[in-house]
Amino acid sequence: MDYSAFRDGERVGWSKRAELYGDATARATLQTIPKLLDHARLFPGAKVLDAGCGPGFVAANAKLLGAVAEGIDFSEGMVEQAKNQFPDINFSVADVENLPAQDETFDAVLSNIVLFHVTDPEKAMSEARRVLKPNGRFVFSQWLGPDRSECYRLLFDVLGRHADMSRADPAPNAYILSDEVNVFEMMKRVGFTDIKSEIVENILHAPGPSFFKFFMKFGVRVPLILERQEQDVQNTIQKEIDELTAPYLSDGVFKLPMPSVVFSGRAV
DSSP states (O other): OOOHHHHHHHHHHHHHHTTTGGGTTHHHHGGGHHHHHHHHTOOTTOEEEEETOTTSHHHHHHHHTTOEEEEEESOHHHHHHHHHHOTTSEEEEOBTTBOSSOTTOEEEEEESSOGGGOSOHHHHHHHHHHHEEEEEEEEEEEEOOTTTOHHHHHHHHHHHHHOOGGGSOOOOOTTGGGOHHHHHHHHHHHTEEEEEEEEEOOEEEEESSOHHHHHHHHOSHHHHHHTTSOHHHHHHHHHHHHHHHGGGEETTEEEEEOOEEEEEEEEO
């Protein structure tokens, strides 16, 4: 299956959202970073790659723990944002499925809600394994799917009833990495051992008054689907999502459960 159109849409979409990330997507993804770092078992001087760095928050936190961190992202806008926010860390444009590093370079490769956006997550895992030193650790996180996430269950229930999903570009299964059994098998195949997973109970704090309008800034996948729909369908979806999320609104802020899962493994 050719996922190139999906990939291009993701790259362009995240570049456009780079300046918004801190007050949109980061409202949920930052909550996963402490557990990501806990699994990484960093030490002073550890060489760390933030693979799919976005605006650089994982690399910055790793540096605070004494690591020598750098970051890469396929989105030029995100890399520019990371450089602006953390000028003392090296960030560059590159692909997590084709890392620009020699074998056995890093003590840890960290990816926070990143493999969700790639076309071949097992290839990204294999690349992380390649650039890790022996006993180095790969740690990544992923949103749980609609079967275990209140936020995504609500969103995709509405989309499933109203949107013509065939209008979206072909894309890989967004939630294949939400299944622990699948991920453990993938990680074993590419050469990881000591594989673990842990749920993080993220709560998305989204400013009102419209949850729909906020979520159109939060990610890329859902907007890519919606922009292909007729205007009346978009209006219906917005109305239903805002009605269904209304009970989660308190003091001007929506609070929706949006859990993630952290996976870690050690390079053999």
